[in-house]
Amino acid sequence: MSQLSYQEKSLYGSLVAEVLVYGPYFFLHHENSIGKVALMIIGIIILQIVIQLAIVAFTRNRLKDERDKLIELRGYRAGYFTMASLMVLGLAMLWFHATVGELPVNRMGLHFISVFFGILVISDIVKTVTQIVAYRRTL
Amino acid sequence: MPSILNQIRELRAAHDMTQQALADAIGVTRQTVIAIEQDKYSPSLETAFKIALVFGVALEQVFQYEPKGRR
Numbered sequence: 001m002s003q004l005s006y007q008e009k010s011l012y013g014s015l016v017a018e019v020l021v022y023g024p025y026f027f028l029h030h031e032n033s034i035g036k037v038a039l040m041i042i043g044i045i046i047l048q049i050v051i052q053l054a055i056v057a058f059t060r061n062r063l064k065d066e067r068d069k070l071i072e073l074r075g076y077r078a079g080y081f082t083m084a085s086l087m088v089l090g091l092a093m094l095w096f097h098a099t100v101g102e103l104p105v106n107r108m109g110l111h112f113i114s115v116f117f118g119i120l121v122i123s124d125i126v127k128t129v130t131q132i133v134a135y136r137r138t139l
Numbered sequence: 140m141p142s143i144l145n146q147i148r149e150l151r152a153a154h155d156m157t158q159q160a161l162a163d164a165i166g167v168t169r170q171t172v173i174a175i176e177q178d179k180y181s182p183s184l185e186t187a188f189k190i191a192l193v194f195g196v197a198l199e200q201v202f203q204y205e206p207k208g209r210r
């Protein structure tokens with residue numbers, strides 16, 4: 001772990017926080033609710049703060065250089081494509097389920113929020129994994 | 140085969156300099172110096188000049204460009 005730079009430790013921390021909270025949310029919840037979505041988002045934020053503070057406390061050199069910025073851009077590009085693709089897919093599925101009558105119109109907003117935040121988290125996981133892979137391959 | 144090669148490892152050894160010392164001198168992380176030495180990352184022109192300046196040599200003594208297919 002001491003061989004890792006601050007940026008890499010921070011990425012692993014983000015990944016752990018997102019997977020630990022979003023994993024159980026994604027696989028275990030059976031019905032969408034505002035409370036569950038809010039709990040998932042707040043859980044990720046709190047866990048991120050705790051983990052990132054611990055990493056900052058135990059890392060002296062927090063320099064960010066040109067290679068870090070390049071890898072960050074690469075991660076954001078992967079995250080953007082994931083988000084755009086999933087957003088189209090998610091909206092199309094919502095529209096399909098509403099059209100065939102499986103989804104009550106009065107609950108459409110709730111499902112949209114659940115899909116929207118889910119896509120945000122998945123895109124961020126893709127961004128983080130892309131950056132970790134870039135660091136492991138040295139770019 | 141990479142098209143930009145460098146002699147940083149040899150120059151570091153000649154100057155008895157660690158990767159961390161070189162990284163501190165040019166303002167990058169040690170991991171970036173490792174990536175440059177392994178020819179897996181081509182630094183910016185500014186960083187390349189900084190490296191040459193640290194060793195007190197011309198840029199072409201640190202970095203060489205070989206167009207692909209000429210080896």
